Amino acid sequence: MTGLRYVYAVCRPFDAALQSQLTGVAGDPPRLLAYGDLVAVVSHVPEADFGEEALRTHLEDLDWLTATARAHQQVVDALTAVTTPLPLRLATVFRDDSGVRLMLEERAAAFRRTLDRLDGRVEWGVKVFVETERTERAGAGAEPSAAPDRPAPRPVSGRDYLRQRRRQSRADDDLWSRAEEFATGLHAELSGRADDARLHAPQNPRLSGAAGRNVLNAAYLVRRDASEEFVERVDRTKDDAPGIRVELTGPWAAYSFAGEETGAGAADGKKAGDGKKAGEES
Amino acid sequence: MTTPSRLPDPYGQGQSANLADILERVLDKGVVIAGDIKINLLDIELLTIKLRLVVASVDKAKEMGIDWWESDPALSSRARQDELTRENAALRERLRELDPGRVPREAP
Numbered sequence: 001m002t003g004l005r006y007v008y009a010v011c012r013p014f015d016a017a018l019q020s021q022l023t024g025v026a027g028d029p030p031r032l033l034a035y036g037d038l039v040a041v042v043s044h045v046p047e048a049d050f051g052e053e054a055l056r057t058h059l060e061d062l063d064w065l066t067a068t069a070r071a072h073q074q075v076v077d078a079l080t081a082v083t084t085p086l087p088l089r090l091a092t093v094f095r096d097d098s099g100v101r102l103m104l105e106e107r108a109a110a111f112r113r114t115l116d117r118l119d120g121r122v123e124w125g126v127k128v129f130v131e132t133e134r135t136e137r138a139g140a141g142a143e144p145s146a147a148p149d150r151p152a153p154r155p156v157s158g159r160d161y162l163r164q165r166r167r168q169s170r171a172d173d174d175l176w177s178r179a180e181e182f183a184t185g186l187h188a189e190l191s192g193r194a195d196d197a198r199l200h201a202p203q204n205p206r207l208s209g210a211a212g213r214n215v216l217n218a219a220y221l222v223r224r225d226a227s228e229e230f231v232e233r234v235d236r237t238k239d240d241a242p243g244i245r246v247e248l249t250g251p252w253a254a255y256s257f258a259g260e261e262t263g264a265g266a267a268d269g270k271k272a273g274d275g276k277k278a279g280e281e282s
Numbered sequence: 283m284t285t286p287s288r289l290p291d292p293y294g295q296g297q298s299a300n301l302a303d304i305l306e307r308v309l310d311k312g313v314v315i316a317g318d319i320k321i322n323l324l325d326i327e328l329l330t331i332k333l334r335l336v337v338a339s340v341d342k343a344k345e346m347g348i349d350w351w352e353s354d355p356a357l358s359s360r361a362r363q364d365e366l367t368r369e370n371a372a373l374r375e376r377l378r379e380l381d382p383g384r385v386p387r388e389a390p
Contacts (some may be wrong), residue, residue: 087308
């Protein structure tokens with residue numbers, strides 16, 4: 001089959017078979033393209049959809065983007081089950097196999113370094129949400145109207161009304177500061193159990209569909225054999241704090257840690273990682 | 283090469299995985315390599331990436347009725363201002379109702 005080559009990930013050669021039903025972004029099953037001690041995982045995609053102009057147009061199409069992102073992730077996910085893949089960003093496309101091999105050749109040293117660093121590790125995502133009355137209403141998409149749907153008992157006097165508002169706002173303030181303390185503590189503890197950590201921008205509830213406001217959105221690089229303990233630790237926090245919700249996702253391929261370490265301080269990653277830098281190759 | 287040891291069961295993954303979680307990773311993380319097909323995701327007029335939210339272009343999003351960023355106080359200073367103004371007005375109205383004659387009509 002002709003067409004372009006879509007690259008999902010780079011990894012070391014592996015023996016295990018991928019799921020037989022696995023298909024890539026354009027329905028073509030992913031194949032392994034070896035170069036020395038590295039393997040690129042590629043599938044064939046039609047130029048009509050993945051040529052420059054078509055691709056640019058498609059990326060503006062939410063349905064297309066969604067389907068492609070899920071297919072990309074599915075392949076990377078299947079790889080994570082059998083090896084440690086270095087996931088590439090969505091829509092990395094070459095003309096032909098030799099273009100892919102050339103890329104592997106040029107970047108072989110960096111790939112090896114990163115693969116060694118990530119070897120035997122996966123990424124876990126941890127998010128903390130605050131569920132105040134206010135954010136729940138916003139999350140549900142309600143019009144921020146004046147007062148009528150407030151569930152508190154209808155105030156009988158102006159003084160009652162003000163008192164109620166003050167109590168509500170004090171309760172909110174209290175919840176926010178507890179949430180901040182909770183998130184900071186959780187991040188410190190989980191960072192201690194991980195080989196690396198990144199803080200990502202909070203997600204918007206209108207996109208994620210999650211209730212509440214996202215106050216912590218972090219990724220942790222954890223050894224496979226330490227993952228069970230890590231997950232248990234996160235699970236234990238779940239009932240700790242009323243009004244605060246913890247969500248765990250994973251195991252993911254180490255997307256958030258796939259970029260080359262740049263600065264000297266980046267190695268321990270305990271500090272708030274910069275999401276943008278994390279993905280950038282020099 | 284290490285063979286993966288057993289992993290806990292997936293959390294919030296697979297077909298049901300939150301689109302936001304997937305897009306956050308495949309669009310914004312992962313290794314950036316310039317392929318033969320030159321697409322810089324940051325050049326795509328996706329509101330998505332600038333705001334880390336993924337919903338198609340601003341116009342398209344508006345068409346789809348997704349315009350929350352204009353009214354989300356965290357994203358728009360105008361919305362923040364609007365919210366304060368609205369709240370202020372609502373409070374005044376309420377006070378006037380309850381205690382007529384003691385509330386000035388205009389802000390000092």
